[in-house]
Amino acid sequence: MKKISVGKIVIYLVLAVIAFIWVYPFLWMVSASFKTQSEFFGSGLNLIPQAFHFDNFIRAWNNANFGVYFKNTIIVTISVVAIVLMSTSLAGYVIGRYAFIGKKVILGIFMASITIPLVFTVIPVYELLKELGLEQSLIGLILAESGGGHVIFLMLFSSFYASIPNEMEEAATIDGCGFFQTYAKIMFPLAKPIMVTVVTMQSIWTWNSFLLPLIVTLNNPEIRTLAVGLYALRGENVVDWTGIAAGACIAIVPIVILFVSLQKYFVDGIAGAVKS
Amino acid sequence: MKAKASGTTSVLKRQRLRKINIWCWVFMIPAVLLYVLFLGYPILSSVFYSTLDWSGMTSNAVFAGLDNFRELFGDKYFFNAVGNSFKYMVICVPFLLTISLALAYLFNSIIKKGAAVFRTVFFMPVVTTTSIVGIIMMFIFGGTGSVNQMLGLFGMKPVNWLGSGDYAMIVVVIVGVWKDVGTYMIYWLAALQSVSQDLYEAAMIDGANRWQTFSKIVLPIIMPIGGTIAILCIISSLKVFDLIQTMTNGGPFFATDVAATFVYRTAYSSATGTPRLGYASSAAVTFGAIIVAMGIIGNTIKGILSKRRTV
Structure with missing residues (x-):
């Protein structure tokens, strides 16, 4: 018995050291x-500052425009999450509960494009925004970020909606609910656990997204997001390291706080992705 | 009389079916639009762009047939970039898969207390912005950064981590593994949860030690999901962009230039002057085809292996 606990202590010590290296950055x-x-x-190397100076944050927020970038990131993230949530829930509902003409074909097409890298499509996406007159605008960025197949979310929603017993639907029909009302009043509110997963995952992805915002904001620094803003700041200003750290x-x-408070849903979503 | 009744019900039924079909497609519209506009159509037009001699600055694109591809296959920078993508993938994947599996096994089957906290710690890099992590890491591995200061404490000379080609690739791989290992840990944990607790107990009763339990009992069970995890890992490693763009910009001297940074540079930040959207598209299409092919090959191998296992 004692031997085991010694072994465990060693494991914990080693883990603690690795964990420290892990969070060191x-x-x-x-x-x-x-x-x-x-x-x-x-x-x-000293991790604890002699005194807590907020100058770096003030400089980053005002002079380096991080206040604006922060606002942009929030706007983009919330809008993209709302669009993706609405579209994947609607589609997941009919995929999960109904057999309709063309369902297999459309799902096959969605699945087939899963491995396509973003760099493959980013040039035409930008050209499309140009044609719509939305290049270098927040709306264009939001639309482009919302685009794609979202196969994971479709799967999560459709298997959830498929698991709801038919009686619920029949009861709704007897109460006089039409197709849309049954969805909006009965089904959609039931899907809360999936919604939280989708919101958490999509918020993190959108917040962290880099290539699309980089290209869409190339000629318009005013609509940069945080991920792009710091990259641009480093390009313009190589000396102000503490300012860059504050920007980082x-x-x-915010995204770490969001993750730590909702991590169960994020982890469940990722795990669900590999199972399906 | 009877026939007539069943006739009207089948008409009603058909009407109902048609109504459901229409409703279903109405519900599909937003998802289909988002797919077609920003994924389906771009995939097709990428292929079209790749046949154009076009800077993207003006509208005068000239059809050039396969000229872009002919030039691409003679472009040593493109080969260098594709080679680096594969180099990055080949070094990263074994570390990612083994470290993540070890962590997952540790947290699933060996330690219970505090496992949740450690899991959060190892997963943290996954949720943080890659482009920002790249910049922080640039400082940490920089000339006077923490790593060199640490080496100094042990009396070692500072290393120009990001300034020399060989080291730069190593550093990018280390940071890539650090960043992504949490994702694969979660995948493995999902796989391990499908192994019933009874099997562990049965193995213990049979006198198997920890390693035997893992290698003889657990590993064969999770192998099928392991194949999927490996394919996901290979493909996402090949797609690396954010980290390299922000940490090394493909340098020094193209030592860490990967396919995605090659495409980005050719299309949007050409140092030689005019961007070349047509040429960049042909590189993107070629590399995209390689990735899709890797996915198909991976799935085929997995299919053959799992068939052999069941026979």
């Missing part, structure tokens, strides 16, 4: 964002 980032420039270069905190801390 984040600790470094947070610590650097509170340091002054001279302290940053003087004692780079502004971009990363």
Whole structure:
């Protein structure tokens, strides 16, 4: 018995060391964002700053435009999540509960494009936005970010809706609910657990998205998102490391908080993806 | 009389069916639109663009047939980029798969207390913005960054991590593994949860040690899902872009230039002057075809293996 617990202690110690290395980049980032420039270069390894300076954050927020980038990121994320949630729930509902003409074909097409890399489609997507007159605009970015097959979400919704007993639907029909009302009043509210998963996963993906916003905002810095903003800041200004660290905190801390509070749903969604 | 009745019911039934079909397609409209506009149509037009001699700045595109592809297959930078994509994938995948499996097994079957906290820690890099992580890592591996300072404490000379081709690839791989290992850990955990607890107990009663239990009993059971995980891992490693664009920009001297950064540079930030959308599209199409082919090959191998297992 004692031998086992010694082995376990070793495992925990090793894990603790690895875990520290794992989170070190984040600790470094947070610590650097509170340091002054001279302290940053003087004692780079020291993780606890001598004093907490908020100058870096103020500089990043105002001078480096991170306030605007933050607002843009929030607008884009919320809009994309709303669009994706609505469209995948509607489609998942009929895929899960009905046999309709063309269902297999459309699902096959969706599934077939799962492996296509974004870099394959990004040039035409931008040209399409140009034709719609939406290039270099937030609306264009939102539409492009919402685009795609969303196969994982379709699967999650359709298998959930398929599992709802028919009696629920029959009761709704007897109460005089039509096709749309049955969905909107009975089915959609039932799907809350799936909704939370979809909202969590899509928020994180959209918040972190880089290539599309990079291209869509190339000529319009005013609509940059945080992921692109920091990249641009590094390109323009290589000296202000503590300012960059503060910008990185502004971009990363909200999404980490969101993840830690909703991680069960995110992890369930990812695990569900590999099972199906 | 009877025939007439069944005739009217079948008409009613057909009407009902048609109504359902229409409703179903109405419900599908938003999803189909989002797919067609931003995935389906772009896939097709990428193929079309790849046959054009077109800068993207003006509308005067000239049909060039297969000229772009002919040039591409003689372009040593393209071959270098595709080669680097594969190099990155080949080094990353074994580390990603084994480390994530070890962590998942540890948290699923060996330790229980605190497993949730450790899982969160190892998963944290997955949810953080890759482009931002790339920039932070650039500093950490930079000339006066933490890694070199740490080496200094042990009396070692600083290394120019991102300035030399060989090291730059290693650093990018290390950061890539650090960033993504959490995803595969979750995949493996999902696979491990399908192994019944009784099997562990039966193995213990039979006197199997930890390693035997894992290699002889657990591993064969999770192998089929393992194949899927491996394919996902290979494909997503080949798609790497954000991390490399922000950490090394493909440098130094194209040592970490991958297919995606090649396409981006050719299309949007050409150092030589005019962007070339047609040429970039032909590179994107070629590389996209390679990835799709890898997926098909992977699934075929997996299919053959699982058939052999059941026979």
